[in-house]
Amino acid sequence: MKCLPLLRMILFFCLLSSLGESGLAQLRVGISGTIPIGKLEKMDDELLVADPGPKLDLLKRLGVDANVAEAVTQPSFVHDIEIHPIHTRSGKYYGLLSLPCGLQGQAFLYLLEAKEADSWHTVDSVALDCFHQTPTYRLLTLTPGEECILVQHASAGHGTGEMEDKATVYAIRGGRMREALSTVDFLSRVEIGSDAPPIEQSGSFLQISCRTIEETRITSQNGVPPELAMAGTGRSLPADRVSCSPWVSRGTGD
Numbered sequence: 001m002k003c004l005p006l007l008r009m010i011l012f013f014c015l016l017s018s019l020g021e022s023g024l025a026q027l028r029v030g031i032s033g034t035i036p037i038g039k040l041e042k043m044d045d046e047l048l049v050a051d052p053g054p055k056l057d058l059l060k061r062l063g064v065d066a067n068v069a070e071a072v073t074q075p076s077f078v079h080d081i082e083i084h085p086i087h088t089r090s091g092k093y094y095g096l097l098s099l100p101c102g103l104q105g106q107a108f109l110y111l112l113e114a115k116e117a118d119s120w121h122t123v124d125s126v127a128l129d130c131f132h133q134t135p136t137y138r139l140l141t142l143t144p145g146e147e148c149i150l151v152q153h154a155s156a157g158h159g160t161g162e163m164e165d166k167a168t169v170y171a172i173r174g175g176r177m178r179e180a181l182s183t184v185d186f187l188s189r190v191e192i193g194s195d196a197p198p199i200e201q202s203g204s205f206l207q208i209s210c211r212t213i214e215e216t217r218i219t220s221q222n223g224v225p226p227e228l229a230m231a232g233t234g235r236s237l238p239a240d241r242v243s244c245s246p247w248v249s250r251g252t253g254d
Contacts, residue, residue, distance in 0.1 A: 037061060038118045040095045044083040055081065062097065063122035064110060071103035083112070088172050089145045095120060096149065098137060101130035109137065109149070109170075111177050123175045129155035132165055132186070140169075142211055149177065150205065150213075152185055161190040161198075167205065169213075183215065197222035 035046045035058040047055055052073045059069035059081075072081060079100035086094040095112035111124040128135040128151060135154040139147045149170040156166040165186035170177040185203040190196075203217045 034058075037120055040083050040085050040112075040120070047081050047083065059097075059099075062110070062112065062120060064097070064099070064108075068099065068103050068108060072099045077102065084139065086111075086139065086149075086172060087141075087145060087147045089143075090172075092175075093117070094172055096137075096139070097122070101134050105130045107135050107154075109151070109177065111172070111175070113175055124177050126151075126170065126177055131155035131158055132163055140207055140213070142207075142213075144210070147172075148180065152205070156184065161192050163188045167203065167215075185215075 032051050033054065035043060035050055035054050037043070037058070043058065047058070050058075052075050056069050056073040059073065060066060071077075072079075077100075081100070082098045084096045084098075086096050088094060093114035095114075097110040097112055099108040099110070101107045107128040107130055109126045109128065110122045112120045113123040114120050132155050133153050135151055137149055137151045140150050142148050149172075150167065151170065152167045153165050154168065156164045158164065163186075164184055166182055167185035168179055169181040171180045172178070183203070184201075185205075187201040188198045190198040199219065199221045201217055201219045203215050206214045206216070208214045
């Protein structure tokens with residue numbers, strides 16, 4: 001949770017409690033003017049409280065596709081748009097702009113690059129399918145001075161009796177988000193013609209050292225381990241693609 005926006009919210013509610021009904025009737029919350037392209041942290045803070053118009057304008061100026069920007073800035077859309085800095089050893093300035101599920105059931109990650117200080121523009125993007133649940137992401141430091149992006153719960157496919165999500169690690173290489181490692185982090189299967197609950201396999205990830213991510217997979221059927229648990233395996237990470245070690249995978253029926 002962001003400390004600064006939380007503090008602002010607390011102060012805002014304190015202000016509300018000090019206003020009478022007449023004051024509340026005249027009170028207006030939000031940024032209605034143009035949000036300047038500048039420091040990533042400041043743009044992130046202003047997006048949190050901005051009106052839909054300034055949000056849309058900023059996203060377009062950053063280079064986000066107009067249809068995508070319009071979908072995630074509708075007045076009825078309540079999910080946060082976030083911007084975070086990404087640290088790399090290349091010396092270049094990068095930021096990550098995340099847009100929640102909107103247009104055609106997809107979420108988006110946009111890589112921002114600054115040719116000069118605070119002159120940000122999109123240079124790459126990744127679309128994440130939201131069919132099963134909302135994809136999540138976090139930044140990991142797997143190599144000193146270098147951050148990777150771990151995306152979880154992005155839908156990888158679905159069909160009759162089967163649904164699959166995947167987790168992917170993206171590394172920043174040459175101004176692009178390169179897929180360095182990908183593995184299934186949720187799998188649900190139903191036997192056709194059977195009334196039995198689906199067998200579900202879900203994974204969780206824990207960074208246990210600077211260069212290793214541990215994955216634990218849990219297999220269950222209606223919350224109970226089936227007689228034959230499907231133990232998962234991770235994929236090895238080729239050393240020539242990113243300087244991170246492969247994650248370790250463990251299967252369990254609990």
